[in-house]
Amino acid sequence: MLRLNERTRRVRLLLVVLLLASLALVTIDFRSDGDGPLTRIGNAVASVFGPLQDGLSSITQPVGNFFAGFGQVGSLKDRVRALQEELALLKQDQSRVLDVFAENERLRALLDIKERLGLKTTAATVIGRDGSNFQQSIVIDIGTKEGVRKDMPVIGGEGLVGRVIQASSSTSTVLLIVDPSSDVAVRVAETGEVGVLAGGGRRDMRLTLLNPNAIVTAGDTVVTASYRPTRSGSSVFPEAIPIGTISRVDPPGGNVTRRAFVKPAVDFTTLDFVLVVTGVGTPRPVASPAASGSASPVPSPGASR
Amino acid sequence: MIGRRVLLLGLVMMTGLLLETTLLGGMTLGGTQPELVLLIVVALGMAEGPAAGAVAGFVGGFATDMLLDLPKGLSSLVFTSVGYAVGALREHYEGTSAWLTIIIAGLATAAGVIGYGAVSVLFGLDGLVPVEVVRHAGLAAVYSMLLAPFVLPAVRRVGERLRPRKVVRL
Numbered sequence: 456m457l458r459l460n461e462r463t464r465r466v467r468l469l470l471v472v473l474l475l476a477s478l479a480l481v482t483i484d485f486r487s488d489g490d491g492p493l494t495r496i497g498n499a500v501a502s503v504f505g506p507l508q509d510g511l512s513s514i515t516q517p518v519g520n521f522f523a524g525f526g527q528v529g530s531l532k533d534r535v536r537a538l539q540e541e542l543a544l545l546k547q548d549q550s551r552v553l554d555v556f557a558e559n560e561r562l563r564a565l566l567d568i569k570e571r572l573g574l575k576t577t578a579a580t581v582i583g584r585d586g587s588n589f590q591q592s593i594v595i596d597i598g599t600k601e602g603v604r605k606d607m608p609v610i611g612g613e614g615l616v617g618r619v620i621q622a623s624s625s626t627s628t629v630l631l632i633v634d635p636s637s638d639v640a641v642r643v644a645e646t647g648e649v650g651v652l653a654g655g656g657r658r659d660m661r662l663t664l665l666n667p668n669a670i671v672t673a674g675d676t677v678v679t680a681s682y683r684p685t686r687s688g689s690s691v692f693p694e695a696i697p698i699g700t701i702s703r704v705d706p707p708g709g710n711v712t713r714r715a716f717v718k719p720a721v722d723f724t725t726l727d728f729v730l731v732v733t734g735v736g737t738p739r740p741v742a743s744p745a746a747s748g749s750a751s752p753v754p755s756p757g758a759s760r
Numbered sequence: 761m762i763g764r765r766v767l768l769l770g771l772v773m774m775t776g777l778l779l780e781t782t783l784l785g786g787m788t789l790g791g792t793q794p795e796l797v798l799l800i801v802v803a804l805g806m807a808e809g810p811a812a813g814a815v816a817g818f819v820g821g822f823a824t825d826m827l828l829d830l831p832k833g834l835s836s837l838v839f840t841s842v843g844y845a846v847g848a849l850r851e852h853y854e855g856t857s858a859w860l861t862i863i864i865a866g867l868a869t870a871a872g873v874i875g876y877g878a879v880s881v882l883f884g885l886d887g888l889v890p891v892e893v894v895r896h897a898g899l900a901a902v903y904s905m906l907l908a909p910f911v912l913p914a915v916r917r918v919g920e921r922l923r924p925r926k927v928v929r930l
Binding site: 469476478497520 | 778779782784810814815817818821826829831832834837840841848
């Protein structure tokens, strides 16, 4: 009995010693304010323990993750749902951003062609299309109130779009150059050969060169010429507006003219902004590629109205 | 001989702490990590009595404070008390059902977590929300009860090696 009491007393004494030691540790740590001997010992121990922890972590992480998955099924499901919603919103945002980027590119192209050719223009938005077999035209959101008149040329960022065939006070109809009834006086930029370009409907446009022995090849660029074989005797289009590239050339056949086919530069299916040419100004001097690539302020479609 | 026992105890605590911070660190239960070192302390107290429980608590608490960069001495204070209490009360539950042992391991863990929270408040440490401490204590207790069937027998075996060998003098 005495031995038991002695033992109990010694255990209690041990407890008191350990608790006092713990309190001493607390006191030393609090007094040292994070820069005492205990902190230094802790840092030293941690520097030994750290690599061990890293090593074990890399071994046990897959196992831990596997079991952690069971414990977190509920919260993971919520997380997946939240992330899916977030992803859907981000996709919407991304699509909007891409749309804005594309629009920005088209507007930049419009501004560039306007400045390059020195044209006075009024910007317009395409508000309707007539893709019937009888006429290929678009409707734009400006009319006589904005100074639009019949026969005014209309251009897009990549080149010639067509000409105004009807103008009301607030809208205008533009006959596209691909319409079979459209004809445009053109010039092959590389050789200077002139001819008449007729719309081909849904196929490539037909180019009739006046010189039967003209040397033209596929890939040559076709631009507007200040010549038009019409009764009026003059072209409605200013010179040097890009139209497209020659896609195919018929072999010479002893005719008085020579025929080629032209793929339009403008993609009429995605046309949304155009410029109505109201006059001719001073063309921009040809700049170095670096300079021409510099960013310039892009007006909204109605900015130049 | 004493040096060997202290070394073994230190190794056990280090292993527990390594497992607690690596393998079990990511396996949270409702956001609460297991208190493996505390459970080892409880298991040693249960198996070897109050003295071993108190020493294990001090060593385990000291190692926890040092390696997890906690305020030094707080875990030692709490773990020492828990280890001693579990060991001192073992005559009341020793030899009863295994379920009761597991439940006591869980309750001791909860007491340790709440005790740590209380001591932290006493020493003026900010940032502890009482409701959160109680919630963590409950979840840590459940976690300990889940780990107890594996940890208690393993620690009992280690405890046997920690016992001083009886020397018979002829």
